[in-house]
Amino acid sequence: MDKQLSWITSILQINNIKYWVDQGTLLGLIRDGKLIDHDKDIDLSIWDEDIAKLEKVIPDIKSEGYRLRILQYKNYKFKYKFIPQNSNDLRKLDINIYYRVKDLFAWSPQPYTIDGNSFFYKVVKKIILFYWTRIATKVKIDKIPWSIISKTLTWWIPAMHFEQIIFYERNKVFIPKNYKEHLKLHFGNWKLPAKKWDFIHDDKALKHTKPAILIKVLR
Numbered sequence: 001m002d003k004q005l006s007w008i009t010s011i012l013q014i015n016n017i018k019y020w021v022d023q024g025t026l027l028g029l030i031r032d033g034k035l036i037d038h039d040k041d042i043d044l045s046i047w048d049e050d051i052a053k054l055e056k057v058i059p060d061i062k063s064e065g066y067r068l069r070i071l072q073y074k075n076y077k078f079k080y081k082f083i084p085q086n087s088n089d090l091r092k093l094d095i096n097i098y099y100r101v102k103d104l105f106a107w108s109p110q111p112y113t114i115d116g117n118s119f120f121y122k123v124v125k126k127i128i129l130f131y132w133t134r135i136a137t138k139v140k141i142d143k144i145p146w147s148i149i150s151k152t153l154t155w156w157i158p159a160m161h162f163e164q165i166i167f168y169e170r171n172k173v174f175i176p177k178n179y180k181e182h183l184k185l186h187f188g189n190w191k192l193p194a195k196k197w198d199f200i201h202d203d204k205a206l207k208h209t210k211p212a213i214l215i216k217v218l219r
Contacts, residue, residue, distance in 0.1 A: 001172055002035050005042055008093055009173050011060060012044070017053045019046050020165045021173050022096065023199075027183055027190055029171045035091075045096045045108075045162070051077060054095065066093070069132075071139045073109040073152060073211065098155075098162060101215050106162050109211050110153040111141045112200055125149045153200070154214055156207045157185065 005025070012019045021029060023043040028036035035042070046054065058080075062068060066082040078097045084090035098106040113129070116122060128145050141152055164177035176182045183190040185205045187197075199206065207214060 002042075004090055004093075005035065006172065007064075008042065008044070008061070011057055012046075012054075013174075015053055015057050017046055017050045017057075018165065019044050019050075019095075019174060020162065021168075021171075021175050023186060026175060026179060027187060029168070029173070029175070030179060030183065031191060031193075033170065039091070041092045041094045043094050043096065045098055047162070048076075048097050048099045051097060054080060061093070067137075069137055069139060071109075071111070071141060073141050076109070076211075078109045096155075098157075100159055101218050103159055104218065105214075106155075106157045106159045107211055107214065108155045109141065110155055110206060111139075111146070111150045112153050113150050116149075121149075152210050154207045154209055154211045155205055156214060157182075157205050161185070 005021075009019065009021075020026075021043070022045040024036055024039045024041070025043040028034060028039065058068060061082055065084060065086045067085050069081045069083065070077055071079040071081065076097070076099060078099075080095040080097075082093040082095070084092070096108050098108045100106060113125070116125065128149055132139050132146060139146055141147065141150055161176050161178060161182045165174045166177045167173075168175045186203050187194070188202075188204065194202075
């Protein structure tokens, strides 16, 4: 059992925060029995209704040497990123927030940094990224300056994937009950490691549309 994963999930459990292991972290635990070696993040997800509980434990997490950056889209906080400050051996902790729409889908924004060819654009992009990744504590992805270099995509997942969460005895963490279907949605043939895989282009749960547009269609 990975010590860092055990530590953060224990904090969430003790504080009655309903979480589940997600994305690449879930893939590693199910397929390989451990975290993927080259994955630099630990991916956990919670429902928006537990944001207040999560914010109460922020001081406990930060006291262990983490810096926090909160990402926000419109009025929705959607990612709490805890970045280790004093160790190269620890992974970033990404706690993703999911919102329901008509109990049919769970959604969460995903910023995507745009590639540009001009020298001016590259310089501006480097300055903005330096500020937001090294200094800023809050990032509003739909506001300038972040919106200059980024598009907003959407994780769009059947809500039923997250409604039933089970305890996975092998790694002592909570995971979606129908984890096979969930992994298939993200990775396709998830049992075989992909030689080249880019989540922006290859993950089938990621819609290249802003959340507001998808939500409006359902409403």
